[in-house]
Amino acid sequence: MQLPDGLDVGLYPIEGFTNPEEQPEGNGFFITSRYARNGITFGDKYNRAKADSIQAQFSSLYYGNYELDVSSEEKTPVDFSAYKERVADSINFGIEVARKYEERDLKLLNKPMETKAEFNRKHEYILKDYPNAFVNYDYRGYTVYINSGKRLYHFWGRNAKDSGEKSQTTEMQVRKSEPEVLSLLNRFRPRKLYEVPTEQGFCLPYGFIAGDSGHEPRNIGITYRLQNHPDVTIFFQDLGMKPKAGKEDDLNEKDYVIWLWNWQYQWSAVSKELIKPKWRSIEMDGRKGVGTFVKSVYKDGGLNYGYVAYVQGDRQARNLKPDLLLYVMQDSRQARGNPPMDKDELEKLAEHIVSSIKRR
Template sequence: MSSAKSLTGPDDEPIRFPDNLNSPLSIFAFDGAFKISRSLSPGAADALMQHAKDAVVRSAGKPYEYQRFKLLSVEDANSVAWKSPDKSGFYTFKDGTTVSFIADLIPEQKTLEILGSLRVRGDGEVPSMPGVCLPGLFIERDGPDALRNVGVTFRLREHPDVLIFFHDLKVLKDQPRLTSRQKNEFVWTSEFGVGKTVKLHGVFPWRTVKLDGREGVGSFATITRRDNSTDYGYLVTAQGDLDAAADTPDLLLYVERNASASQGKSPVTADELEKIGEEIAASIKRR
């Protein structure tokens, strides 16, 4: 989840695992940017929201309109919502979870609707109603969303050297449309910066793999790190469809071995990592 520090200012590692290790690649965006933390006490959460209220009051004296904020009316005593000419957002504290939200250029009513539809979600809980799951949260929604960019990084308890990243990106009209293979190649060559060199396995390294029942492109690689150590990665990408009748996002699954994070256990082999990746890919489905 988001670090407590990231809720009050910049943090070089804003999303972390419970043991405070960095959670790379993760991003929580749904109609705006979310920060979600269980690290704040009720008193610290109250102080955060009071600071937000004070900042809104102080903004009234700012010289330019874009610098001025106003508070929005909310019924929940543990929440504060605000807007400026081009942004809106809120802070809320629910059942031990602190949430901040900020969005560009969406109506203030939509921000309030998101706040009202938000509830804390238990680990592993799969809600039965339509909506979007974020770590520790559920946003009930039965209609289309304007933006969805949700990527969550996992670690395996049995194999701490294995990192799993799953990404769901809503297809938008103005974003580049990469085919599954183009996206796969882009991730290996530049997007994630996984190492000094990446060598794909096989004479024909691109294979057909399904994510959510859709045909995607899979590949497996040996990664040479910048310190010349060797690791492995398994990647599957599936292209979304803007014109599909059902919501059909870009999907990405990346499973990586990082032997330096094995915590004294034997790192998984290349074959074991590939098998883990294949099993996870086969399990992914929209609920």
């Protein structure tokens, strides 16, 4: 995919991990969380109500059995030991909260507390060090924390169900999962934004996993924003797994794009008009799909334009033939003193990106 120069990428602000803002919340009985939530944004701090975060709201990172976090870049090397201590403190706080819930339920509902052995089985954890990484293992799964290139990368493994068996322990999880962890750590490396690795593998924002087959399940949706036109964002999604929500499995190509315009994109507009030709034949990765170019009008008389291109994948084998979705979207409120990108320039930009999309 050929992208213009001068882009920002929607990522997790690194300070939201290493030095989160205190924001205690409770349930009327005790404190249940202490810090502000982190999330994907173009800003230095995540706030879901701010435009910097709204512009990146559709970003998602799922690869194989992992959900991923990729942070922004720190100005100086990350104090990884201090970060590990913060992670341990957060885990210990969560254990304290779980115990307080049990004590509350015993007092108010007369619900028996778990035995000490069972509570410990469920809440024991092991933080194990690896080169430039540590892993939090618990009885149901694990999370990999990587420090590389002044960024933090988190790989959240899929949790197994609680079987209730006494043999389902953290120690067992280490024995079971460590080969998989070592494989990931050996194959992962940082990557510059426009770098195209020569070896086979899978590209993430600022990361690369070597030895990928090309058929792993994934849902990689990345949002970019033009630095000289912050009113314009580019979102590309490679959906190679069954969606958890949405209408991808229910609708044909045209109806799905209509659903996106009605319920997802520029939804606060009072009217939307498909600019002729209303339905455009497009190709991404050598596969045919549909494209639309829309004019949106708002209560205050403001105008925004947006382009959506969509290729439907194989619903029975998305990992082999994924859904591909591109939008180039405008939010003129974010122009920040510069003239918003004009209609023709936005359309030309979108069409160029669509024509450049292909798998390596």
